[in-house]
Amino acid sequence: MQNIAKGAFAPANEQDFVVSFRNIEKIYGGVKAVDAVSLDIRRGELVCLLGPSGCGKTTTLRMLAGFIDPTGGEILIEGQNVTRLPAYRRDIGIVFQNYALFPHMTVAKNVEYGLISIGMKKAERQDRVQEILRRVELQHLADRYPRALSGGQQQRVALARALALQPKVLLLDEPFSNLDAQLRVRLREDLHGLIRSLNMTTLFVTHDQEEALTLADRIVVMNQGLVEQIGSPEEIYDAPSSRFVAQFIGSCALLEGNIDGDGQFTSHAGFQLQTSASPGTATIVIRPEYVRRSEELPTLRSYRAHVDASDYHGHTSRLQLSVGSDKLLMDARFPVGRKPNQGDLIDVAIDPAGVRVVPQQAQEWRKQNTI
Numbered sequence: 481m482q483n484i485a486k487g488a489f490a491p492a493n494e495q496d497f498v499v500s501f502r503n504i505e506k507i508y509g510g511v512k513a514v515d516a517v518s519l520d521i522r523r524g525e526l527v528c529l530l531g532p533s534g535c536g537k538t539t540t541l542r543m544l545a546g547f548i549d550p551t552g553g554e555i556l557i558e559g560q561n562v563t564r565l566p567a568y569r570r571d572i573g574i575v576f577q578n579y580a581l582f583p584h585m586t587v588a589k590n591v592e593y594g595l596i597s598i599g600m601k602k603a604e605r606q607d608r609v610q611e612i613l614r615r616v617e618l619q620h621l622a623d624r625y626p627r628a629l630s631g632g633q634q635q636r637v638a639l640a641r642a643l644a645l646q647p648k649v650l651l652l653d654e655p656f657s658n659l660d661a662q663l664r665v666r667l668r669e670d671l672h673g674l675i676r677s678l679n680m681t682t683l684f685v686t687h688d689q690e691e692a693l694t695l696a697d698r699i700v701v702m703n704q705g706l707v708e709q710i711g712s713p714e715e716i717y718d719a720p721s722s723r724f725v726a727q728f729i730g731s732c733a734l735l736e737g738n739i740d741g742d743g744q745f746t747s748h749a750g751f752q753l754q755t756s757a758s759p760g761t762a763t764i765v766i767r768p769e770y771v772r773r774s775e776e777l778p779t780l781r782s783y784r785a786h787v788d789a790s791d792y793h794g795h796t797s798r799l800q801l802s803v804g805s806d807k808l809l810m811d812a813r814f815p816v817g818r819k820p821n822q823g824d825l826i827d828v829a830i831d832p833a834g835v836r837v838v839p840q841q842a843q844e845w846r847k848q849n850t851i
């Protein structure tokens with residue numbers, strides 16, 4: 481099997497894989513919505529498909545669910561080729577974006593529904609419903625109808641319904657998109673804890689990078705049907721494989737230029753920075769939290785920067801800076817009353833830990849990772 485990713489969950493052997501996508505492809509009217517996606521998901525792993533609208537993440541999820549037939553490639557669940565199996569024979573639980581609860585059924589009946597359809601006996605069914613409602617802390621709402629539940633409670637019913645059938649894999653399609661910002665964060669933590677405690681193998685789709693970074697063991701960044709990078713949240717953030725990944729995950733400055741034989745980078749506009757990279761044309765990524773006040777890094781080179789914009793965000797301030805005609809971003813805390821304002825000049829230094837040289841495209845990363 482291909483060694484696809486080198487994340488924290490690099491699998492030990494094939495038996496550990498619950499899901500394998502092998503060169504999966506979907507073509508719609510001549511356009512590749514999903515292009516040669518390969519991915520192995522290990523038992524108990526939480527993997528996120530992340531990317532902008534239209535990048536192919538929902539199509540990939542739905543091919544695993546059995547709702548869309550791939551144009552090419554294979555999908556395996558616990559080693560069995562399920563590519564041509566109908567959805568109901570794949571042992572998959574799904575929580576849809578809009579939860580898709582039955583409005584005329586109580587919470588308990590919603591959860592019980594799938595168990596009736598597989599012919600489970602009444603006593604066993606009722607035990608299972610009780611057990612799963614207890615796990616998602618909804619026992620007290622068992623007799624309510626969906627319309628009398630909050631968004632977060634509806635989400636938990638949908639989750640309970642999916643888990644009741646004890647699926648091999650849980651699929652979540654934008655699980656938090658219908659919730660307000662505060663509830664989103666709380667439910668994210670709840671869901672994380674629950675999935676972890678059940679050791680549930682989970683694939684979820686989101687376009688929200690923060691959701692992916694906080695929830696996933698590994699993130700699959702997709703762009704125009706292709707996998708740009710697969711890695712742990714730290715790898716994706718700290719070592720992006722391409723300009724696209726660097727810009728899509730978090731904020732950064734991207735500077736184009738050349739690296740000489742001593743590792744010195746010079747941008748096209750003349751900004752210079754010492755790196756340890758090999759010579760050649762290069763794009764460097766500088767994350768804003770690594771741009772610091774010069775006085776904090778007195779041994780490093782200092783740059784005089786013009787403050788183009790200065791925004792207070794509570795825990796930090798975000799400054800947009802110009803050094804010559806190159807642009808940098810800076811996230812920093814300033815003592816009360818000392819936040820620089822637009823038009824000020826400040827001296828900054830760049831912590832080398834936050835500087836990465838990235839390839840122009842993801843091809844290089846894919847080549848190295850045999851995708």
Ligand SMILES: Nc1ncnc2c1ncn2[C@@H]1O[C@H](COP(=O)(O)OP(=O)(O)OP(=O)(O)O)[C@@H](O)[C@H]1O
Pocket residue numbers: 508509513531532533534535536537538539540687
């Ligand atoms: N049934 C279809 N017929 C034709 N094209 C389709 C169909 N479904 C999806 N596509 C196209 O395939 C591409 C991938 O769509 P997909 O829904 O997988 O993207 P996505 O990353 O999930 O986007 P979003 O976040 O907006 O849901 C898009 O260009 C989309 O227009």
